[in-house]
Amino acid sequence: MRYFFHIGYSGTNYSGWQRHPYGLGVQQVLETSIKQVMKMPVNLIGCGRTDAGVHASQFFFHLDVAQAWEYDLLFRLNKALPPDIAIFDIIPMEGQPHARFDANHRSYDYYVHTYKDPFLNDVSSLYLEQNLRLDKMQQATALLLKYTDFRAFCKTPAQHDNTICHITEATWYTDAQGGRLRFHISANRFVRRMIRLVVGKLLKVGKGAISVQEFESYLISGQAPDALSVAYPQGLYLSKVTYPYLDLPARTNGASWQPAMDSGFWQKV
Known part of the structure; x- marks a missing residue:
């Protein structure tokens, strides 16, 4: 059984x-x-x-x-x-459904705080950036839905049969003060380190270190950036896994500090 x-x-x-x-x-x-x-x-x-x-x-x-x-x-x-x-x-x-191969939709959330807070240390990633251009970050984020090959954002592309991912949602949220950020992304699959590599480059867009056009050039060419900026791990949560035959609501948002998406705390950028 x-x-x-x-x-x-x-x-x-x-x-x-x-x-x-x-x-x-x-x-x-x-x-x-x-x-x-x-x-x-x-x-x-x-x-x-x-x-x-x-x-x-x-x-x-x-x-x-x-x-x-x-x-x-x-x-x-x-x-x-x-x-x-x-x-x-x-x-x-019933039968032999597979926990890995049958999953057809996954969602992740990545949390950032831009001020030092000892109570967020293990559950969110600290980036001391007070003037992130959230509008530019969202412009670059919207481009993710236009492309399907994420070879440029895969840590080990040679280890994958392909680097094709169909992203269905990618959005940044912020709190009212702008000191806490939430990146939400959904797709049928993700390749190794993809989300942390994407977030790392999106933060560079927000800091003005690279342009939206440069970010898109990686998606177009499939060539990895010279410097792979991998975002810190503690901000990343696998938040939803869906099967054709099983779609359960998550029982928790993760750490207790995380306000729910429908709580009114998070505002779409």
């Missing part, structure tokens, strides 16, 4: 979702806890990968078992797991 597990995690203490020989991954922690509770070795297949320090407000993995359990697995696992990993739902699935 196959089950989908709906989870969320703070990535601060982890080297990403996947198992690593050089750091602790969320996958390893979950496999260890599930093995302890279910008394059997397990192999989890996640809906994707996240970099070290990156968070997931919504994430799915699937697990195959020979026989259904007869106890409250959700309760036992959440009790066994550390506070920064939570299981929200365990969903029995």
